[in-house]
Amino acid sequence: MTVRSRKEDAWCMIDVEDTGCGIPAEVLPKIFDPFFTTKGQGEGTGLGLSVSLGIVQRHGGEIQVHSHVGKGTVFTVRLPALHVRMPVGKDV
Numbered sequence: 001m002t003v004r005s006r007k008e009d010a011w012c013m014i015d016v017e018d019t020g021c022g023i024p025a026e027v028l029p030k031i032f033d034p035f036f037t038t039k040g041q042g043e044g045t046g047l048g049l050s051v052s053l054g055i056v057q058r059h060g061g062e063i064q065v066h067s068h069v070g071k072g073t074v075f076t077v078r079l080p081a082l083h084v085r086m087p088v089g090k091d092v
């Protein structure tokens, strides 16, 4: 697994890359669906990506995925790099 982060314009980008089995093209459109799993009964819940996408979207971001079967997968999380100024020495 490799995790990289960088800033691109007004976005924070985080790549989460693996050298795993990859995801076949016909499976890719379903991976963010709640309860979609290719794992056996009792192994997968199918909730990891759907919950992750929900969290990222509520922060105004998105998740992109690139995958090659037999080589691995990269998930890229893109979050708005908002600069919020908090008053110093004051209760808010």
Ligand SMILES: Nc1ncnc2c1ncn2[C@@H]1O[C@H](COP(=O)(O)OP(=O)(O)O)[C@@H](O)[C@H]1O
Binding pocket: 018, 020, 021, 022, 023, 027, 031, 036, 037, 038, 039, 043, 044, 045, 046, 047, 048, 049, 050, 073
């Ligand atoms: N890094 C990955 N490499 C290959 N397939 C993946 C990867 N992440 C997710 N998937 C595919 O997407 C499906 C849904 O993933 P997820 O929502 O995390 O649920 P779960 O891990 O419980 O199956 C997995 O069952 C698998 O088919």
Ligand SMILES: [Mg+2]
Binding pocket: 048, 049
């Ligand atoms: Mg998972």
